[in-house]
Amino acid sequence: MAVKAVDKRVFESILDGLAKATKEKPEDILWFFQVRELMSEMDRPMSDERAWKIILRDKKTSSLSTSELLELARKELKKFHRIERKLKKLGVI
Numbered sequence: 001m002a003v004k005a006v007d008k009r010v011f012e013s014i015l016d017g018l019a020k021a022t023k024e025k026p027e028d029i030l031w032f033f034q035v036r037e038l039m040s041e042m043d044r045p046m047s048d049e050r051a052w053k054i055i056l057r058d059k060k061t062s063s064l065s066t067s068e069l070l071e072l073a074r075k076e077l078k079k080f081h082r083i084e085r086k087l088k089k090l091g092v093i
Contacts, residue, residue, distance in 0.1 A: 022086040032083040036093075 012026075019026040062069060087093045 018087070018090075018092065021090055022083065024083055025084065026078065028083060032080060032087070035080055036084075 015026045015029055017030050018024075022029065064072065084093065
């Protein structure tokens with residue numbers, strides 16, 4: 001149990017350090033790495049059967065229009081690339 005608490009503090013410390021160095025919010029740095037991991041998973045081959053199971057399980061409706069969804073996606077992509085540039089400059093990725 002003590003190891004997990006220490007690991008959590010170390011992780012939070014690293015996250016806070018990256019946030020301060022990049023002048024971003026810690027939650028945005030964490031979001032970046034989550035999105036990056038998701039993107040790398042998309043590059044791996046997947047069977048059609050597994051893909052359909054995921055699609056059907058994650059099927060959700062959105063109250064946003066298509067243009068609103070596209071605008072949101074543009075903003076998120078800009079944020080992703082902004083954070084990526086800063087982390088590359090620091091030599092983290």
